[in-house]
Amino acid sequence: MAISLSLDQKEKAKHGEQLFPLQCYVTNLSATCPAVTAHWHDEAEFTMITNGGCTYQIQLCPYSADAGDLIFVPPLVLHSIHADTDPVMTSETYVFHMNYLGMGNADICAVKYLAPLAMQKLIPPYIIKKEHPIYGDALSIFQRLSQLYHSKSIGYELKIKSLLLELIALLLPFCQEDSAFSQLSNEHTSKLKAVLEFIEHHYAEPLSIADLASICCFSEYHFMRFFKKYMGESAMEYVRNIRLEKAAELFEQGAESSLEVSLSCGFNNLSYFHREFKKKYGMTPGTFQRKINI
CATH class of the missing domain: 1.10.10.60 (Homeodomain-like)
Structure with missing residues (x-):
């Protein structure tokens, strides 16, 4: 089930279930409700703008996003959305806890990649536009993720987990070290x-x-x-x-x-x-x- 985020303070929301901490949200912003106010949460989120345009403000920096653009927001990162009011801005978002991917495990993937990403030691590209080198692969991941989530075929939880790990592997070569930030x-x-x-x-x-x-x-x-x-x-x-x-x-x-x-x-x-x-x-x-x- 897709849940509207337009009036929610997301940091108060429970995203998914204990054993499957992932939830799909559909956001619709218009002249009546033009923004999702600044918030943060323990989970990461992966979004596609499906209609219209907006400005994401992530860690105090503005990023323009249009239909087709993909957005990845790591855990604990302050972000808000302000939409262009014509046409209506619509997006589909998957909010998930990094523990679902194994962040709590004592292995090299958790220690070298997942934990630093969650703790903002590695800073990924937040907006992935069509000209970005990984856009095609990231779009394919998003489309497969959406299809699996809504069809709920046997083993879909495992397949979604593998897709999100694939997404993070795609992002890693373009991440910056924390020292690059003021x-x-x-x-x-x-x-x-x-x-x-x-x-x-x-x-x-x-x-x-x-x-x-x-x-x-x-x-x-x-x-x-x-x-x-x-x-x-x-x-x-x-x-x-x-x-x-x-x-x-x-x-x-x-x-x-x-x-x-x-x-x-x-x-x-x-x-x-x-x-x-x-x-x-x-x-x-x-x-x-x-x-x-x-």
């Missing part, structure tokens, strides 16, 4: 992660720029410029969007009272909540509820 960039990534994690846990509480700036040990002015540079929106816009996405999730889970939802998501003014919800989703909370209950 210490400042790593430092900024860590600070941004800390801020996003704090917001994730405290979005329902009153939050100020001073609160968030203190996490980074920045002045408020420096923090506002820092956040806007890497996230493409102000910190307070980001907080508002997180609150609105959490509200949409509550409605999807069966919540009925707009007042209770607004308060539990950090909105103290019901009319303001209704106005911002409509601005983001193109409909009032009541219309949103009716649509998801059809």
Whole structure:
């Protein structure tokens, strides 16, 4: 089953099962829901853009991606997606834990390749475009992976595992050592992660720029410029969007009272909540509820 990621905070999601930690997701981004906010998780992900275009921001760097492009995001890497709103951007993603490939084993494959990749000691090419030397082989792997996942023929789990190992072997000659990356960039990534994690846990509480700036040990002015540079929106816009996405999730889970939802998501003014919800989703909370209950 393919699961929509458009409203999910992926770091909270459970990807697959304990014995088969792999899950397929289909993401649809449009003018109504134009972004997957910055997040990270313990798993790696392998994606193909199937329609439209978008910008991935991976470890604070922007990468343009178009239909047909492939994206590989290693574990623990901060990333977000901002779509071109016309046409709708659609992608198919396979999220998997590296332990599925044997990262926890005491063998040369785990020690020399899988663990360094998972720990960001080896940095792969994140975007694989048609002109990349491995594009043809990587595309073939993705297509076979998708066919196996959806057909679930006998032994498909074993075949998928072999395909993902083949993908990593393809990427290895193009990986860079960690030393090639700026210490400042790593430092900024860590600070941004800390801020996003704090917001994730405290979005329902009153939050100020001073609160968030203190996490980074920045002045408020420096923090506002820092956040806007890497996230493409102000910190307070980001907080508002997180609150609105959490509200949409509550409605999807069966919540009925707009007042209770607004308060539990950090909105103290019901009319303001209704106005911002409509601005983001193109409909009032009541219309949103009716649509998801059809």
